[in-house]
Amino acid sequence: MGNSHSHASAPGLDMHRAPRPLALPRKRSQAFSTLTLGCAPTPYAPSLPSYREYPIREDASVSDREEKRSFDPPPLYALSTTPDLLEDGAAVAYKAFLKHCPQYQLTWILDALRRSDFARLDRSGETYVDYMGGSLYPESLIRVHAGFLTRSILGNTHSVSNSSRLSAACATEARQAVLAFFRAPPGYTVVFTANATGALKLVGEAFPFTDGSSYVLGADSHNSVHGIRKFATARGAGVHYIESTPHGGVDVSEAQAVLTQHRPRGNRAPCLFALTGQSNISNAKNPLSLIEFAASQGYSTLLDAAALAPSSVISLTDTPVDAMAVSFYKMFGFPTGVGALVVKESFLARLERPWFAGGTVDVVQAPGTIVTLTSELHERFEDGTINYLNLPAITDGLRFLSAYLPFLPLRLSSLTRHLITSLSELRHDTTGAPVVQILSRQPSKVVRSVGEQSDSGSVVALLFLFPSGQMIPNSFVEYAAQQHNISLRTGCMCNPGGAAALLGLRQAMSDLPCDATLRAFEQRMGRELGVVRISLGLASDFRDVWRVIEFAKLMATDIARSALWEEWLGDKTGVAL
Structure with missing residues (x-):
């Protein structure tokens, strides 16, 4: 036989034995109400019983007060990034930036978010510009989810126990949250x-x-x-x-x-x-x-x-x-x-x-050939056990993102345009030659208001160049960025067709032998393949862009670049590359 599924025994339906009394739910949105500063989240089906309906002890009043203190987010201040919050040199650049892009100040709520949920960036001194590789998680989302896991008992959804009912309710709510968000x-x-x-x-x-x-x-x-x-x-x-x-x-x-x-x-x-x-x-x-x-x-x-x-x-x-x-x-x-x-x-x-697997079937004849798939369409494609412990975070994460999504196109397009313009203007101190070559598509539309959509993303793909105009190896750029606490990415980004188009290698791509390897391809072309990718996202602010520009200025200075080059050659990784 196949698996016994708990979806037919969702909260509110009869069980073979009566479940324990359920306490009144604590509304999940309370954890985000201050964080979103009044921005209305995407509505989710109000008739769905919240998975926050979990049993608690009758003497839980003290723990409830402790829980409230632990889940209240840090206070937020309606302040834009201001010169007094920036390091030396950035303040002047920020003032000049605002003259050309005053609408950036409309996204002040994201500066408040940076201080409340992504303060670890500034504490660590790391400049994270690899959002296309993976966004950074907001700290409040982790606190809310960890708290729920600490208080709750979740079981495999392929059962009808109370713990399984709770997991099934989490999964149902997450599905509805995804549908509502999109x-x-x-x-x-x-x-x-x-x-x-x-x-x-x-x-x-x-x-x-x-x-x-x-x-x-x-x-x-x-x-x-x-x-x-x-x-x-x-x-x-x-x-x-x-x-x-x-x-x-x-x-x-x-x-x-x-x-x-x-x-x-x-x-x-x-x-x-x-x-x-x-x-x-x-x-x-x-x-x-x-x-x-x-x-x-x-x-x-x-x-x-x-x-x-x-x-x-x-x-x-x-x-x-x-x-x-x-x-x-x-x-x-x-x-x-x-x-x-x-x-x-x-x-x-x-x-x-x-094929079929556990979780996708209702009846399996063994030995034999008869298979009856589950009646729920989505379950036919979810092999084995779904990630039920993490699905509650999907619901909370979508609610979180829905509050800030309207501000992102304006903010990110402003920062991306400034980054591209600033990098394009840089010149080597010895020859006056360009420091970088921008390869990716540049925004053509100026986003001026909250809620307006941009015509391109917030990715800048580029090459760094020697004063002679030759390409600086991406592996060296990555090493130098690491020394300056900048998290970026180099390579073809698992997108060979896009990389070949940007690098002018479409013909070389079509001429590849059937047994081609990346190493052989690079040897044939006489250089490393790929680009340097800088990508901005949810927690990006002016400081991140400014630090990337300052790093590029180092690459434009012969003394600074040569010193980094010697360090790189002396590093075992540098020698191997």
Whole structure:
């Protein structure tokens, strides 16, 4: 037989034995009410019993007072980042920045958030500019979640015990929170996965590709999107790429032409179009209108929103894609190991899984061949036991992010434009040659008000250059940044098509031998491949950008750069690289 599921015994339904009396719930939003400074969170289904309905002792009045003290967030002050809070040199730069970008001050609430929930950044002196790799978690989210785990007893959802009922309620509430956050209309459900990659793999392995099918995708996509082509070709489908522009992303007319050329015909073999909402290397945002166009041509549609969701509003009501993949750690930092496929139930029902597992079935004949899948569609795709201990943090994290999301496009686009302008103006002190080469797409739209969306992300992909104009090795840049407490990333960012477009290596990419390795490719090109990526996010402020610019000025100074170079060569890692 298969597993016994607790979803049929959710809170409020009859049990085989009566549960213990439940105390009145403590509203979860109290932990965030001061933190959000009155910003209304995304509404979640009010009729759903809160998973905060847990048993407590009758003598818990003292512990309740202690709990309130421990969960009240630090006081917030409605102050923008001001010169007196900045280190020497930054104050003058900040004043000049505000003259060109006065609207930045409208995002003061994020400065308050930086002091309350991300104070560890300033205590440690670390400049974190790798939000595309992973967002930083707010400290209050960890406190709230740790407190809930400390007080609660959670069990495997594949049972009907009280602890399992509580876990099932957490999972149900988290699903509804995800649907509400992305403004999903009726007909959508949520499949929890390990990450966005896991969500994309679910679609790839179960999509009914066949002879005559097409899989269309952009070259500027993550490897997890490229990987679906293995499932497509194994079933006889054709794989067709939309080339990247020199600065990343797709050209709309070219994309429409490729989609039209390879659309379903004749026997109507199922075709899939995968769109990258925002590139993790080129900073390009692709127009979501391409999803509607592809659907009109008969395609099923898949949106990789891993890089888009952390700082952009996504409405599935406005853009009813068949399936969308996200990772929550990229949105609000915690927890890692949980992602989601937000998907139409009608699309999910058409997928054909190549196997079954614990949690996905109702009856299994053993020995034999009979398998009856569970009646719940989303459970058919959640192999084994879901990450039930961390799902409550998804609900709280989405509520947290919903309060600050309207401010992020204005703030991040302002900082990104300033960073690009400042770096582009830097010159070497010996030759006057540029210090950096900006490769990624630059914002063309000036965001001026809260709630307005930007036309690009907050990623800057670049190369550092020697005074001669040759590329400085990325491994040296990474070493030098580490010495100055700057967390950035170098490489191809698991996006070979986007990297090849930015670096002008599309022809070299097409000429790769079948047994190619990165080392051989680099030896052939005579240099390290990849870029330096600086990405901003939820907790970024002017100080972070200023420190990156100051670091770049060091690279422009021959004496300072040479000293770092000698240190790097003397380091064992430097010699090996």
